Each structure stands twice: as C-alpha cells, then as structure tokens.
Amino acid sequence: MRAEALKGHLDGLLLAALEGQPRHGYAVIQELHARSSGAVELPTGTVYPALHRLERAGLLGSDWTRSGGRRRRVYFLTSAGRRALGTERDRWAEFVNVLGGVLNAPTLPGHVGA
Amino acid sequence: MPRPFPAMSERDARDLLEGYLGEIVRLLAWADRRSIADVVDELRDGLIEATDVETSRGAPPDAAAQEAIRRFGSPQLVADTYSSELAIRYSRRNARAVLGCFLLGCLLWFLGYELALGVPHAAIPPPSWTRDLFLSATTAIQYLPPLGAVGAIVHLIASKRLDPGDRISGGVSRAGARLSVTALLAQLIVMAAILTTGGPALWTPGRTAITVLLVIAQTCALAMSIKVATHLRLATHRISCAYEAGSDVTR
Numbered sequence: 001m002r003a004e005a006l007k008g009h010l011d012g013l014l015l016a017a018l019e020g021q022p023r024h025g026y027a028v029i030q031e032l033h034a035r036s037s038g039a040v041e042l043p044t045g046t047v048y049p050a051l052h053r054l055e056r057a058g059l060l061g062s063d064w065t066r067s068g069g070r071r072r073r074v075y076f077l078t079s080a081g082r083r084a085l086g087t088e089r090d091r092w093a094e095f096v097n098v099l100g101g102v103l104n105a106p107t108l109p110g111h112v113g114a
Numbered sequence: 115m116p117r118p119f120p121a122m123s124e125r126d127a128r129d130l131l132e133g134y135l136g137e138i139v140r141l142l143a144w145a146d147r148r149s150i151a152d153v154v155d156e157l158r159d160g161l162i163e164a165t166d167v168e169t170s171r172g173a174p175p176d177a178a179a180q181e182a183i184r185r186f187g188s189p190q191l192v193a194d195t196y197s198s199e200l201a202i203r204y205s206r207r208n209a210r211a212v213l214g215c216f217l218l219g220c221l222l223w224f225l226g227y228e229l230a231l232g233v234p235h236a237a238i239p240p241p242s243w244t245r246d247l248f249l250s251a252t253t254a255i256q257y258l259p260p261l262g263a264v265g266a267i268v269h270l271i272a273s274k275r276l277d278p279g280d281r282i283s284g285g286v287s288r289a290g291a292r293l294s295v296t297a298l299l300a301q302l303i304v305m306a307a308i309l310t311t312g313g314p315a316l317w318t319p320g321r322t323a324i325t326v327l328l329v330i331a332q333t334c335a336l337a338m339s340i341k342v343a344t345h346l347r348l349a350t351h352r353i354s355c356a357y358e359a360g361s362d363v364t365r
Contacts, residue, residue: 026160030167043187044164048156049195056203057275070162071155 010050012088013040015059015081022063022076025051051075059084127175131161134183141193144348145200153196161186198349205291205345206273208338209266212294215335216263219301222328223255248311251304258301262335265293269342276349284346291343298336305329 017023017031025048032040054060059081065072077085135154142150161182168178186192268290276283305328 024159024163025156026163029160043185043191044160045157045186045192046195048153048160049199052199052203053277056199056206067159068162070159072159073152073156 009092010042011054011059012085012092014047014050014054015077015085015088018060018075018077018081019085022074024067024072024074028075054081124175127165127179130176130179130183131158131165134161134186134189137189138193138196141189142196142200145197145204149200149203153200157186157192201345201349202273202276205287205342205349206270208342208345209269209273209291209294212298212335212338212342213263213266213270215331215338216259216266218331219328219335220259220263222324222331223259244311247307251307251311254304255301255308258297258304262294262297262301262339265290265295265297266339266342268293269346273346288343288346291339291346294339295336295343298332298339301332302329302336305332 013032014028017028017035023031026044028051029042029044029047032042051060051062055062055075059078060075061078062073062075065074135158138157139150139154142153145153161179164182164185165175165178168181169175173181269287270290272283272287272290276287305325309325
C-alpha cells in the first residue's frame, strides 16, 4: 500500500501501533508493517517527524533511553492519545459502515440504466 | 571468479549510514545544535535497527545499509519533513518567550512606571501637540501589550495541533504571530513617542532604569515575534517541498 493511500489515517495508525506498549520509532514502523502483513510501506524517515507532531499535540510522550550504546527515543501513548485513538476507531467504523453499505449493496433489477 | 576488491565491511556500511546522516545534518544546518543532535541520534538508531533486520535476513552489510537508507527516504525528503516540525516547535518556543516579555513589559509599566513612580502628566507643558501626543501614547501603551499577548496566545493554541498542510489552523497561527509583531512594533513607536515628548520630566534615575528595561524587553519580544512568523513561514514552505516531492506522508 502506497503512502498516498494512507493520507489522513497515519495518526490513527501510529497511535494504534503504540497502544500495546511504548516503542522506539523503528519499532513503530515494524509494528505497522507486521500488523498489515507488510502492506503498509512508508518512507521510514518521514514517520519520525509525524511522531514528533503527535507528541507536540499531546497525544504521545517520549523518553530518551540507551540501547546498545546508542541514544534511543521511546514513545508512549498519553491519556489524550488513548482518547484520540478511540475517536479514530469510531470514525473508521462509521466510514467503513457507510461505504460498505454503498459498495456492497446488490444492484436491484430495474435500477440499471433507469 | 574472485572479487577484485574485498566486500564492504560493516565499517563501510556504517560509513554509508553516516554519510546519509551527514547530508541530513547539512540540510538542517539552520536548526540549533541540540535539535540536530536529537534528530541524528534518533535516525541513527532507526537506521542501525533497519540495517540489522536486513543483515539478519542474510543481506551483506553494504546491501543492508543501502536498503535501510532506501526505506528511510531521500535526505531531502527527511530533512524537509523534520524542518517543518522543528520550525513549528521553534515558533511555539519563541511565542512563549514573547508572552513572557509582554508580561514583563506590563509589570514594568503598570507597577513600576505608573504606580511606583507615576506618569508626570503635569510636567508636560500645556497646551501643545507634544502634550496631546504624550497623553495619547500613554493611553495606547496600556492596550498594546495585551493585544500582542493575545496574538501570542492565539498562535500557541492554534499551533498545538498544527499540521503545516492545514490552511485554517496555519492561517490562524500566522495571524496570531502577525498580531504580536504589529503590536510590538507599535509599542516601540509609542514608547519612542513617550520618551521624546515627555521631556526632562521623564529622565529621573528610576524612570530611566525602567525605560531601559522596557525597551530591552520589548525589543527582545519583537525579535522573537519576527522569528515566530519566520518559522511559521518556513514550516509551510518545507511541507510544500515535501508535497512537491510527492511523498508527503506526515499526516
């Protein structure tokens, strides 16, 4: 799945990837990759600024730790982030319901070409 | 057939990663050192992780490093998206400082100048245009700091969840920053009017000290307000570059 198809949904995806446990940036990307069975493919370097943006908005927090002698920034969901994730899920369910109702409805005889 | 040169070592792969990071650092040269260090440390950690993943799949170190770099995106794209975020952060930091300067200015004027020392209206010889200007300026200076502070607060609120691609919040944010700049410019002009029309009556040691502090605080606030507006413009410009690259995935 190309990055363009994910526009408008990236925030929800990133929040969902952090729901279970705090993760560093690359682990977030790996989590997205694993959950989508490899379908979600993003230019990795642009995901970090998106995480920073969510942190600025108060939806994520971050801590610097050390791993293998390197500095590592680990992100976690804040309570505001959990609420935002719930909202994103509600919106997505509504979106799927509405579009599913239209796209999956069988074409009734007599309506074709009417 | 034997290879004419030895395969790239892990050290060479590391040099590839450092070269990539160095290019990003070059493109982020406008940012402060601490921010750049954080960006580089975070990216380096991710690149090494990505390289390790590729190596564990059997890729040689050089191919693993090249694949990690490919997945991260071009240095220009990464630097543009980081620049946008850094610029918004700087604008918010400066807006908070502007707000602090406004509060300091208010305290200096109202508590120091007006309450403690008193404005020497009576000392200005009536009737004259200088007295009228002096009185108008002392009235105006009471309203300009709150106006500028409102601009800074509007910017801080609008930019909390600002996405540089969002025209509404971006417009509100820029309007707040411009209001601050305008109010500060007006305040400095008004202060100059007060000082020139007030005459010798104003130049007591206490008033001089407060005036100097006021001018310093407001000049600092003006400089920071201009930075706020500049950073907001930079944030919008950088995200436009990312759009042009066709890879804006920051939202």
